[in-house]
Amino acid sequence: MKSQHGLITKLSLTVLLLCSTPAPAQTLIDYAVIDEDLVPQTVFSVNTPTFGPFGTPPAVGLTFHLSDMPAHTTFRFQYLRPDSTLAFDSGTFDVGNPDYTYSVWYYYWFIYRDVPGEWSIVLDVNGVTLVTAPFTVDACSVPNLSQITDPVAVQFENQAPTAPAFSLYNPDIDFLLELNMSAFQSAARSRFGVTLPRTSGYRPLSYQAHLYELRTKLINIENAISNDPSQQDACAQLKATIDDEVDNKHQIVRDVNGLPKVNPPSLSEHTRFPANAVDLSLGALSITQLIQLDFLASQHGLARPCSGSSVHFTKSGVACSQVIRAEVQSPVNILITDPNGKRIGFDPITQSVVNEMGTTAFYSGPNTEPQFIEVGGVLPGRYAVTGVGSASGSYRLTLDQVDEDSGPLTHQIITGSATQGIAIPPATVQYVPIAVQVSTTASGLAYSRVSKMFSGTVTIKNISTSALNGPFQILFTSLPSGVTLANATGTFNGSPFITVPSVTSLAPGQSATVSVQFSDPSNVKINFTPVIYSGSFN
């Protein structure tokens, strides 16, 4: 089936439904142009064809519905360029139908679509032309950016990179959040002498979708070039347009792959209306300053739930929305399964693409290089990342968790060797919610000349009005080089943690204290950023 004509160019399909003159022996009831995934580009109005295996690289063809077919009917497909020259001719062939009188068919070929413009597929049945179906070929195989139609999103687009002022305050911001945030900003000014301007509040989902399309289009362009080097020139204009949007219009930071750091358009605290999150410009505050600021925020009913370098503030008790990103550079097709069993990626059983997570997830497709899966609105629990070799060779799987503002949370790199048809060792990404309604304090540290350790205590306290469920994990992030937590329970994402012993829940106002021992051979100042998780790391 796979043809000989390898180079693929952009397919932008249009369909002309023909009311063809019935031939004496056969009748065309309906037809549609299909793409490489056998997806009709128009609704196939009578019967749905049976979808077969996916074609790679992209193909174009026809699905059609015939009646009154005589035995030993013949088909002939011709692909004509815009100048009517012949690009491909299947020749006349017998379809082998001794008994059919009523059938649905599909055929597709991998056509070297070397000329942009309006092409056509001509189908002859028993020597009679029943279909002349036009389709448009653009030079770049990646479609242009979608037009923004949401008028609110258009306002955001027009004012980029600055968020519209209305989106930063009530009523676009939740009323209580507005009150708390205003008081907090005022307190930060009067007590610490710092101004913390708002940079983002409400963002319409359609605008987030536009930003995310910048990322996925760049991925698709890279894949197109990888499959067909001529796409470098063909897609240059589209890429330049996207680059301009990313770097100049929106000024979005790029990741190590050169892709803009944008999350899938899942419903988040920024995209719901009114918004439940406000981003503040924190400048270059030190860890100590951020700890003080977090404490001040907690006194105003606010929290920075994503921890680390996040600029994302919410009311206390709102969890950090996360995104999982998997990228594989290899001959491996990957699949991610969420804690509820929903999947996205390449299903090795059916040999087909699955997406049971909807628009909050993205898959770049099988055999793309590199291959991406991104999942937004991550749920608490384990995400399984599996894969099957599509050929033999080494692979490199990168797994990242990022917060709602694309701030890095966890990072894993897994390497190995793949064998065609054989599963690679599964990996997991786990989301344990951060307990944002917990304050953390620490005692002074005393040095023991006996144990050669600095010892003290760390206390967590439920500052919410409702009970919090444990177990609780205290993660000691950003410890100075050379300092180790001697009595750690284990490590999580490269940082040591202590499980608070024998505490299954914390009532409002209740505290729990753990002893800590630090080894500090160089006598450097011991400090850390505490992050409290509710749940188990095991």
Next chain:
Amino acid sequence: MSQHPGLFTICILCAASFAWADPITYDVSVNTSSISGTSGSLDFQFNPGSLFSQSASLQILNFTSDGTLAGTPTLTGDVSGTLPDTLTFDNGSFFNDYFDGFTFGTTITFEVSLYGPALSSPDGTSTSGSAFAFSMFSDPAGTIPTLTSDLANGFAFTVAVNLDGTTTVTNASPETSVVPESSPTVPEPGSIALMGTATALLALLSQQRRAWSPRGRNLADASYNPTLMCQEPASQFPRQFA
């Protein structure tokens, strides 16, 4: 406080009238007769915590003993003075330590005085306390703890400065007595002039305080701080970023 309904009113008055410095002093006495003649060592340290500690200071006062200080002391961090004279620590550095060789006699007595903003005006935004620790060792190198049940760390007793300005004593040495002094708190020099205008009130306060803060308070309530409720509102002392 509910048992003394008048106390709250008096505290409001004193907070409004005086800039109370709020040091707390512990009288420390150690019976070292069981190790008399041993050539060992003493260690004093006062350190902040690993998050953000408010400023605090500490002095070792009136050190007396029939033992003998030996060798040259080792001072690390923000500590000054030499025993038996006054030692002064602050928590500005991460590790502040005074270590000295010592040949034990039968007794050691000294006072530990803690003072500074962390005790007199807790800011409400700091996230770490500070800690004082006293240790005795039966070897000059300071590796073999003595007169303590805390063999893992070797501390005879510790004093924690808590985030609310109170202090907590943890005593692991049966031979050591750590008793808070019960004398009235000492006003800062700048507020002395104010005292002249509040003599009557001070007299009333002093009487009330004696009545509620008897000498020889039970050490089981070692964190008791008789002047805590007279602290000034933290908002009068805005913190600067470190």
